[in-house]
Amino acid sequence: MERHFDQELAKLKEELLRMASLADAAVANALKALVQRDNALAEQVHVGDDVIDKLDVEIDDRAIKLLALRQPTASDLRFITMAMTISGELERIADQAVNIAHRALELNKEPLLKPLIDIPRMAETARGMIREALDAFVYNQPDRARAVINRDNDVDNINRQLHRELTSFMIEDPHTITRCLSLMSVAHNLERIADHATNIAEEVIYICEGRDIRHQPTTP
Amino acid sequence: MERHFDQELAKLKEELLRMASLADAAVANALKALVQRDNALAEQVHVGDDVIDKLDVEIDDRAIKLLALRQPTASDLRFITMAMTISGELERIADQAVNIAHRALELNKEPLLKPLIDIPRMAETARGMIREALDAFVYNQPDRARAVINRDNDVDNINRQLHRELTSFMIEDPHTITRCLSLMSVAHNLERIADHATNIAEEVIYICEGRDIRHQPTTP
Numbered sequence: 402m403e404r405h406f407d408q409e410l411a412k413l414k415e416e417l418l419r420m421a422s423l424a425d426a427a428v429a430n431a432l433k434a435l436v437q438r439d440n441a442l443a444e445q446v447h448v449g450d451d452v453i454d455k456l457d458v459e460i461d462d463r464a465i466k467l468l469a470l471r472q473p474t475a476s477d478l479r480f481i482t483m484a485m486t487i488s489g490e491l492e493r494i495a496d497q498a499v500n501i502a503h504r505a506l507e508l509n510k511e512p513l514l515k516p517l518i519d520i521p522r523m524a525e526t527a528r529g530m531i532r533e534a535l536d537a538f539v540y541n542q543p544d545r546a547r548a549v550i551n552r553d554n555d556v557d558n559i560n561r562q563l564h565r566e567l568t569s570f571m572i573e574d575p576h577t578i579t580r581c582l583s584l585m586s587v588a589h590n591l592e593r594i595a596d597h598a599t600n601i602a603e604e605v606i607y608i609c610e611g612r613d614i615r616h617q618p619t620t621p
Numbered sequence: 622m623e624r625h626f627d628q629e630l631a632k633l634k635e636e637l638l639r640m641a642s643l644a645d646a647a648v649a650n651a652l653k654a655l656v657q658r659d660n661a662l663a664e665q666v667h668v669g670d671d672v673i674d675k676l677d678v679e680i681d682d683r684a685i686k687l688l689a690l691r692q693p694t695a696s697d698l699r700f701i702t703m704a705m706t707i708s709g710e711l712e713r714i715a716d717q718a719v720n721i722a723h724r725a726l727e728l729n730k731e732p733l734l735k736p737l738i739d740i741p742r743m744a745e746t747a748r749g750m751i752r753e754a755l756d757a758f759v760y761n762q763p764d765r766a767r768a769v770i771n772r773d774n775d776v777d778n779i780n781r782q783l784h785r786e787l788t789s790f791m792i793e794d795p796h797t798i799t800r801c802l803s804l805m806s807v808a809h810n811l812e813r814i815a816d817h818a819t820n821i822a823e824e825v826i827y828i829c830e831g832r833d834i835r836h837q838p839t840t841p
Binding site: 465468469472474475478479482485486489568571572575578579582585589 | 685688689692694695698699702705706709788791792795798799802805809
């Protein structure tokens with residue numbers, strides 16, 4: 402019986418990792434659609450979101466069933482409730498990727514404003530945060546999760562800097578306004594992806610240490 | 622024993638309602654700070670957020686303890702896991718109120734761009750959605766929750782319309798760009814508040830009917 406329960410937990414973890422990998426791929430493809438001006442790829446991100454939505458519902462169902470049938474305690478209980486939270490965060494990450502893909506379709510209709518440098522950099526950092534948060538989860542490494550939380554500031558800083566730069570662009574040349582707004586929107590979506598990765602990292606620390614670190618200042 | 626468990630569930634519900642009322646008040650005050658150009662009130666919203674953050678952690682702790690000690694089944698189990706989700710949504714609503722308060726402080730430094738009409742209207746709709754979602758929860762009324770979900774489109778439409786209007790403002794007069802960006806940001810925060818209210822409504826339907834309606838098209 403115990404053995405079977407372990408298998409069910411392993412299955413839950415596996416589905417969560419599959420969802421994480423799909424969410425990360427959605428972000429990567431949305432960015433590629435933007436940078437390479439590839440409309441077909443942008444459409445794919447939109448279509449692929451259904452699979453991620455279904456996985457979110459499946460993981461929640463599986464978790465609720467495990468809670469009801471197995472009545473787990475202590476660390477297993479925490480693991481299962483947090484799996485539900487993590488799948489919710491991954492689903493929101495994928496939604497942000499869809500938003501980026503929409504903006505890519507808009508931007509691809511107009512001439513390139515300028516070569517994109519900061520946005521791909523933000524995307525790389527945010528994707529790294531997702532992967533690290535999930536690795537911290539798989540290997541039970543709270544220190545790795547802590548490193549993710551500290552990187553959130555980097556993304557916020559690039560976003561603020563880009564926001565200032567794009568505002569100057571708009572003031573200098575009002576013809577660029579709609580394109581600048583779309584790029585600001587993409588940067589904002591990436592900032593939210595980093596926030597969701599941070600939320601996952603906080604959950605991992607909670608699973609590992611049974612300690613809620615939300616709403617506390619982070620150490621530098 | 623059963624009686625005591627009922628009291629614990631009632632206590633959980635009570636804390637959730639207290640949190641909802643604080644989150645709603647935060648949104649109301651942030652808007653008032655913006656419309657009446659009241660910096661002191663904007664600061665209050667920021668300070669008050671700590672109380673809401675603490676309640677979020679308390680509710681999660683209480684829920685996890687109930688799951689561990691009482692090992693509830695069926696509807697009680699769903700109620701407890703969803704209480705955790707709802708408190709997370711309320712916490713995010715309060716965070717958006719803090720963002721609005723920050724923008725109010727920025728906007729109050731500059732002359733009024735134009736009388737605010739659409740933004741207060743969005744805020745009223747979004748606040749109504751929060752209250753209705755919580756009432757639907759208290760009185761177990763899935764139909765009321767469904768009405769909340771349908772109103773989300775209204776908020777999205779006002780936001781889109783305002784975005785277009787502010788973009789025209791910026792193009793006509795680049796001096797208004799920073800103020801228009803701040804107002805767009807406020808509108809975006811309100812749109813996200815309405816999204817969180819929608820998420821709560823979806824949870825309520827799930828609690829009432831044991832059926833996951835996320836990621837499904839809504840009926841008009």
